[in-house]
Amino acid sequence: MPKPNPPVLEAMLRTLERRAILDESDKAAFLQLPLRLQTLEANVYILREGDRPDRSCVLVSGYAVRHKVTESGERQIVSVHIAGDFLDLDGALLNIADHNLQTLTRSDLAFIPRSAVRELIVSHPRVGMAMWVDTLIDSSIFREWVMNVGRRDGRARIAHLLCEFARRLDVAGLPIDGGYQLPMTQEQLADATGLTPVHVNRVLKALTSEGLIRRTKRIVTIPDWERLRSVAGFNETYLHLDQVARGMREDRSLV
Amino acid sequence: MPKPNPPVLEAMLRTLERRAILDESDKAAFLQLPLRLQTLEANVYILREGDRPDRSCVLVSGYAVRHKVTESGERQIVSVHIAGDFLDLDGALLNIADHNLQTLTRSDLAFIPRSAVRELIVSHPRVGMAMWVDTLIDSSIFREWVMNVGRRDGRARIAHLLCEFARRLDVAGLPIDGGYQLPMTQEQLADATGLTPVHVNRVLKALTSEGLIRRTKRIVTIPDWERLRSVAGFNETYLHLDQVARGMREDRSLV
DNA sequence: CGGCAAATTGAGCATTGTCAATGTCTGTGG
DNA sequence: CCACAGACATTGACAATGCTCAATTTGCCG
Numbered sequence A, B: 001m002p003k004p005n006p007p008v009l010e011a012m013l014r015t016l017e018r019r020a021i022l023d024e025s026d027k028a029a030f031l032q033l034p035l036r037l038q039t040l041e042a043n044v045y046i047l048r049e050g051d052r053p054d055r056s057c058v059l060v061s062g063y064a065v066r067h068k069v070t071e072s073g074e075r076q077i078v079s080v081h082i083a084g085d086f087l088d089l090d091g092a093l094l095n096i097a098d099h100n101l102q103t104l105t106r107s108d109l110a111f112i113p114r115s116a117v118r119e120l121i122v123s124h125p126r127v128g129m130a131m132w133v134d135t136l137i138d139s140s141i142f143r144e145w146v147m148n149v150g151r152r153d154g155r156a157r158i159a160h161l162l163c164e165f166a167r168r169l170d171v172a173g174l175p176i177d178g179g180y181q182l183p184m185t186q187e188q189l190a191d192a193t194g195l196t197p198v199h200v201n202r203v204l205k206a207l208t209s210e211g212l213i214r215r216t217k218r219i220v221t222i223p224d225w226e227r228l229r230s231v232a233g234f235n236e237t238y239l240h241l242d243q244v245a246r247g248m249r250e251d252r253s254l255v
Numbered sequence C: 001c002g003g004c005a006a007a008t009t010g011a012g013c014a015t016t017g018t019c020a021a022t023g024t025c026t027g028t029g030g
Numbered sequence D: 001c002c003a004c005a006g007a008c009a010t011t012g013a014c015a016a017t018g019c020t021c022a023a024t025t026t027g028c029c030g
Helices: A010-019 A024-031 A114-123 A125-151 A154-171 A186-193 A197-209 A225-232 A245-254 B010-019 B024-031 B114-123 B125-151 B154-171 B186-193 B197-209 B225-232 B245-254
Strands: A036-040 A045-047 A055-061 A064-069 A075-081 A100-103 A107-113 A179-181 A214-216 A219-221 B036-040 B045-047 B055-061 B063-069 B075-082 B100-103 B107-113 B179-181 B214-216 B219-221
Touching: A010 A024, A010 A125, A024 A114, A024 A125, A055 A114, A064 A186, A064 B125, A075 A125, A075 A186, A075 B125, A107 A114, A114 A125, A114 B125, A125 A154, A125 B063, A125 B075, A125 B114, A125 B125, A154 A179, A154 A186, A154 A197, A154 A225, A186 A197, A197 A214, B010 B024, B010 B125, B024 B114, B024 B125, B055 B114, B063 B186, B075 B125, B075 B154, B075 B186, B107 B114, B114 B125, B125 B154, B154 B179, B154 B186, B154 B197, B154 B225, B186 B197, B197 B214
Parallel strands: none
Antiparallel strands: A036 A107, A045 A100, A055 A107, A064 A075, A064 A100, A179 A219, A214 A219, B036 B107, B045 B100, B055 B107, B063 B075, B063 B100, B179 B219, B214 B219
């Protein structure tokens, strides 16, 4: 009998339980996934494009990004992850990594062997379905980012990123009292928004001087949510926060 | 005993079989999914943002796009789909549509009830895993699009779109003898690349005059793949075409 | 042969990028 | 406790990629 893991997967299990109805066996199987815990420093690569991963991982604490690099060397951050995110489920199901995964801050990670994830999916399909929903929400966020970068100007792009981050931290129960720690340099913000660091600086300055945000070091405060939301054109549907409530009801009735 | 479906799911099953090992029961269950077939005209909405879908669908023939619209009314196409694509598996697992789905050409669609998909996932988890892989590849394509729109100039963006399309049609076994039908207007190309129709026109003209592509109506020919690939910075890793070969071996050994 | 949608083209403009200098903050070693 | 290094942030001047507006042409269809 494998020994129970330290409570690193509990938070994730609570999320999954909202995505599908899990019985005791499902929960136990999930909690008994074999883990290897590891603490990584800031700016360390977890995975590189082209790797053939043999594991996938959960971000237990800290922040991380996924990014890609064009042939000509330009970097684009394609997603930002916070504590509790299942990073890289791709690693369990796809053969070759199509992007890099890098810590933003010092982070704790739980690595899970690829085979263990695949076995769990087959033996406990409801857990698989719940994790699948998670990856579909990631997908939805990618789609929003395509639109953010493709169809909004610099000002709205950055405002949107700030709104998304605030909302996600809030839902994850991470501390936000009107403000939050944004663990990204302006260069990284530029890589996430498809702008240059110089322009990011100017936009942040403008947003600040208009009173849309306040900044002290890297703590961002949003004095008037509705105003910033409106500048960003932020509509949280794409975060699928509703997967909680209606998901519960539906799972009970349908499967 | 449900009667067998017309051979609309066969092509998709062949794809799924390459993604995971399926036994006879898996295949039968997939082929017996209840379908409603429907032919839609060009430019018809299949699904709208905000809908609560009760079905998901497969594109049997034709072309379709997913798109989103900003608060200020700008449209962004976030993906283009070809015959054989499982459109909108989201519809089976997410509660609210976060994007629109629209035909580009007259298309045949097979609609599958949400509940049937969910039941299949739970009763035949290997089929679910194979479909999941499909959605992860979609995800990977979204990530590439974020980079395309965020970090490449107009010229490279359009070249990249043309390369991706050529490659996907080729793999899907759709006819390409050096050239293919691109069923999009320049306005739609603009919506897919985050540019304006006017600029798309100029870029196409430039690519044409440089001999990188040839155009007759909407048939695009690529006289020198390597040159266009290089302009685009196109690297097909993100399409995960390898999911075939190594996927087979791995599935056999691991699960 | 109209009627329309789509494609082209031109002229002027603006958002954003480039280049380069300077300021600020933080941690470290002396 | 101070000086310094290095990373990050900020600013200015100028350039350019891509946008806007508007007109014209082309292709397709009944």
